[in-house]
Amino acid sequence: MDRNLKIRKIRELLDAELLCGEDQLDREVYSACSSDMMSDVLAFVKDQAVLLTGLVNPQVMRTAEMMDMHCVVFVRGKNPTPEMVELAQSSGIVVMHSALRMYEACGTLYSAGLNGTKVAAE
Amino acid sequence: MTDAGINFHFDVDGEDFSSAGAASVEVKKNLRQLGFPPDVIRKVAIAMYEGEINMVIHANGGTADVFVLPDEITMVLRDQGPGIADVSLAMQEGFSTARDNIRSLGFGAGMGLPNMKKYTDAMEIETELGKGTKIVMRVKI
Numbered sequence: 001m002d003r004n005l006k007i008r009k010i011r012e013l014l015d016a017e018l019l020c021g022e023d024q025l026d027r028e029v030y031s032a033c034s035s036d037m038m039s040d041v042l043a044f045v046k047d048q049a050v051l052l053t054g055l056v057n058p059q060v061m062r063t064a065e066m067m068d069m070h071c072v073v074f075v076r077g078k079n080p081t082p083e084m085v086e087l088a089q090s091s092g093i094v095v096m097h098s099a100l101r102m103y104e105a106c107g108t109l110y111s112a113g114l115n116g117t118k119v120a121a122e
Numbered sequence: 123m124t125d126a127g128i129n130f131h132f133d134v135d136g137e138d139f140s141s142a143g144a145a146s147v148e149v150k151k152n153l154r155q156l157g158f159p160p161d162v163i164r165k166v167a168i169a170m171y172e173g174e175i176n177m178v179i180h181a182n183g184g185t186a187d188v189f190v191l192p193d194e195i196t197m198v199l200r201d202q203g204p205g206i207a208d209v210s211l212a213m214q215e216g217f218s219t220a221r222d223n224i225r226s227l228g229f230g231a232g233m234g235l236p237n238m239k240k241y242t243d244a245m246e247i248e249t250e251l252g253k254g255t256k257i258v259m260r261v262k263i
């Protein structure tokens with residue numbers, strides 16, 4: 001079953017701590033992707049609005065911005081720097097971090113109906 | 123917008139990886155403000171970002187110029203890095219000379235140049251070993 005989820009719900013499901021983007025929590029997203037390789041995100045991602053990653057550097061935020069993503073989730077309890085959070089903020093991207101590992105975090109969102117490929121229905 | 127268009131120039135710092143991609147973010151924000159269609163902006167942004175990252179990780183930085191006209195956006199990336207020995211090989215998906223230290227930064231899958239070609243309407247590479255590389259990319263609107 002494919003569903004769209006509010007970013008608020010993603011935060012809840014992943015028991016994640018919000019780092020910025022409080023005002024965007026009611027935004028609905030339709031699909032997600034996960035990678036530690038920004039090269040692959042740039043090459044293979046289409047319209048996924050959520051990026052789950054264990055990589056921590058400013059290029060994560062810039063890559064998300066280039067791909068018009070709405071939300072970045074750092075898994076395995078990884079903590080972005082204040083500089084990275086600022087970058088995300090200036091691009092209107094929600095940032096959170098979860099203690100879950102990548103596999104569990106992805107599985108949780110997938111089970112909740114968040115597809116890997118579906119694009120937003122207009 | 124005048125006929126002369128709007129130009130942007132950036133110096134891309136090769137010493138500081140944490141700033142890599144900043145010029146592309148800036149260009150994207152400017153194009154949005156100028157009211158270009160989202161799909162055009164996405165193409166320009168991804169192509170330029172890949173090129174900008176390449177200049178930082180492979181060529182110790184360089185310069186980026188973006189020329190914005192009502193019907194076409196042109197990006198010119200110049201560096202004085204090592205040059206590309208075999209361009210057609212470098213253009214193949216998966217070819218990369220990046221080492222593990224680059225991979226640990228999330229890059230080095232050998233997807234950047236093919237991606238730049240995919241997202242632009244024209245791409246030319248001029249390169250000379252030991253001298254540097256110039257890449258010109260055009261996106262039609």
Ligand SMILES: Nc1ncnc2c1ncn2[C@@H]1O[C@H](COP(=O)(O)OP(=O)(O)OP(=O)(O)O)[C@@H](O)[C@H]1O
Pocket residue numbers: 039040172176177180181201203204205206212213217218219220228229230231232233234235236255
């Ligand atoms: N500006 C440049 N100067 C010198 N060599 C370059 C430059 N750009 C690309 N190259 C060479 O071409 C290869 C392929 O580039 P490409 O962008 O496709 O892959 P990558 O940068 O290695 O990995 P990815 O882009 O997936 O992160 C590089 O590994 C490098 O050897």
Ligand SMILES: [Mg+2]
Pocket residue numbers: 172175176230232233234235
């Ligand atoms: Mg590259």
